[in-house]
């Protein structure tokens with residue numbers, strides 16, 4: 001029997017969520033086929049959770065000099081060898097992390113008519129809801145909807161859902177606190193005083209961006225992609241997800257699946273850290289793959305130097 005041709009591309013894409021909910025969607029439209037030649041399994045390392053470094057955050061600022069120096073060495077090694085690590089004992093309540101993921105889901109679940117007001121009028125709008133990356137320019141789209149909000153030095157937030165306005169300020173504050181501690185550790189691992197790096201980059205006015213990603217169930221996860229390989233701006237991106245994996249990081253020429261330890265925060269190094277460290281800590285390449293079983297939600301907090 002001849003294979004059925006993929007559905008033709010929709011003319012105006014508004015959201016992949018809406019597309020994924022269309023009745024009888026058995027295969028993706030052709031303009032979501034990112035890979036014609038999907039990377040073979042040999043390019044994907046099996047789950048290597050135990051080798052992905054873990055950083056125990058309070059040890060970076062421990063009063064015990066041996067403990068602290070060992071923790072700083074571990075951070076240095078994690079940034080050099082992987083550009084990626086999981087942070088544990090980070091101080092962000094599990095209830096807050098869960099609530100953030102739930103409220104993000106609520107945002108994406110707003111009625112389609114309620115969301116266009118958050119579509120940007122221009123590229124510097126502080127609140128930007130959209131799909132893929134830039135549908136005006138792209139020929140192949142990513143299986144992803146997003147909400148990006150500039151949350152520091154000036155705080156912005158969509159006016160709905162209400163609970164997002166209530167929770168987001170605390171989540172931003174607490175993630176900045178984690179970054180401050182990581183930066184202190186990096187400052188020392190680069191041979192500087194603990195406070196030097198934060199001062200040089202004016203982290204009191206850090207540019208922080210909240211990025212919520214929605215990757216609905218996808219009928220053809222083997223050819224679609226949630227987010228193409230990229231590196232992030234900024235120093236560190238802090239990521240949490242709803243228990244559904246999809247993040248892959250580039251390590252020694254292969255893609256490694258990341259499954260977060262319960263209640264941990266996933267951290268990757270960004271472009272500004274590579275620049276600040278004169279290339280010692282490379283900005284790591286990563287991507288998001290999709291699946292046909294469960295919707296995935298991730299929240300990435302990008303933390304950079306002051307915009308000035």
Ligand SMILES: O=C(O)CCC(=O)C(=O)O
Nearest residue numbers: 211213246247288298300
């Ligand atoms: O969803 C993910 O796992 C990756 C998200 C990401 O890389 C980003 O928002 O920059």
Ligand SMILES: [Fe+2]
Nearest residue numbers: 230231232286
């Ligand atoms: Fe990223």
